[in-house]
Amino acid sequence: MRLVHLVTGSDGQSHVREETVAFDGWQSATGVRFEETAPGGALAWHTAPRRQYVITLSGRLEFTTRGGETFSLAPGDVLLAEDTTGGGHEWRIVGPDPWRRAYVSLEDLP
Numbered sequence: 001m002r003l004v005h006l007v008t009g010s011d012g013q014s015h016v017r018e019e020t021v022a023f024d025g026w027q028s029a030t031g032v033r034f035e036e037t038a039p040g041g042a043l044a045w046h047t048a049p050r051r052q053y054v055i056t057l058s059g060r061l062e063f064t065t066r067g068g069e070t071f072s073l074a075p076g077d078v079l080l081a082e083d084t085t086g087g088g089h090e091w092r093i094v095g096p097d098p099w100r101r102a103y104v105s106l107e108d109l110p
Helices: none
Strands: 002-008 014-020 031-037 042-046 052-058 060-065 070-073 078-082 089-094 099-105
Touching (some): 002 060, 014 060
Parallel strands (some): 002 078
Antiparallel strands (some): 002 014, 052 078, 052 099, 060 070, 060 089
């Protein structure tokens, strides 16, 4: 399974690592949330609010870090967002479909 990993590097900026992983066991989670954003949606510079998986159910996106790293997400892709500090990232929906996703929190929710 494709996993895109967003982390904060020693330079204080968000960086992308693409990995292929086999999720073959249980992992602890503290919450699950589903969200939908209409086609054409975008979110300006931000950091992840907590360590979380973001599982794309529909829609296609383009992400960019402040350092200029880019990547795309499509249905079935998993993002592990751990860039909770630093420069952050932004995203925009590309294509005609809404972005439907599931957030799986790996930390206690406020």
